[in-house]
Amino acid sequence: MKKWVIGVLCAILIVFFIVLVALLNLGTIVTTAVNSYGPGITKTEIRLGKTAVSVFKGQLLLESFVLGNPKEFSSPNAITIGAILVDVDESTLTKDPIVIDRIEVFQPEITYEIKAEKPRNPGGKRKGRGKKREKNRNPGFDFKGYQSQDSGGNRGWGYRHDNDF
Numbered sequence: 001m002k003k004w005v006i007g008v009l010c011a012i013l014i015v016f017f018i019v020l021v022a023l024l025n026l027g028t029i030v031t032t033a034v035n036s037y038g039p040g041i042t043k044t045e046i047r048l049g050k051t052a053v054s055v056f057k058g059q060l061l062l063e064s065f066v067l068g069n070p071k072e073f074s075s076p077n078a079i080t081i082g083a084i085l086v087d088v089d090e091s092t093l094t095k096d097p098i099v100i101d102r103i104e105v106f107q108p109e110i111t112y113e114i115k116a117e118k119p120r121n122p123g124g125k126r127k128g129r130g131k132k133r134e135k136n137r138n139p140g141f142d143f144k145g146y147q148s149q150d151s152g153g154n155r156g157w158g159y160r161h162d163n164d165f
Contacts, residue, residue, distance in 0.1 A: 027051040044068040044078070058090030058101075075111045082107030 022029070030051040038046030049064025067079040083106040089099040 023055055026053040026055070042067070044070055045076075055093070056090065058088040058093065060084075060086040060088075062086075069111070069113075073113050075113060077109075078111055080107075080109040081105060 027050070030053065031048050034046060034048040034051075038048075045066070045068030047064070047066040048062060050061075051063070052061040053059075062084040063082070065079070065081040065084065066077055069075055069078045085102070085104040085106070086100065087102040089101055092099040
């Protein structure tokens, strides 16, 4: 009986130390997993510099994240981020849903490329179209594109429904 109790206590102690070491090295485990498996999943270069995880505070910090572009693009990276901070309500880590209090992204750099395409129908002829489409299939739903500009001078495109304005 005594040997059995000692064996169970030793097993519990070993499991406790394994969990403790895993929790203390969770950042290294995440960084290694992202750098090892990320490129195979996305078929692009992925680099993550450092990860800090605090389970007891409910925080995750990812530093120096780089997502590369596919080979057919001219710029090497699609996304470069200095750091990402995720703060989670630690009391919800074992519940559903997990509540995220804040996500902060520091020094983001996103590269957007537009590739010039060949015209699809250079002659302008309607090939293989059959009969003409009806001019207005859905009366009352006439969407028109518009160009907008915010107070900072940034331009964007959107769509609006004529009956909404």
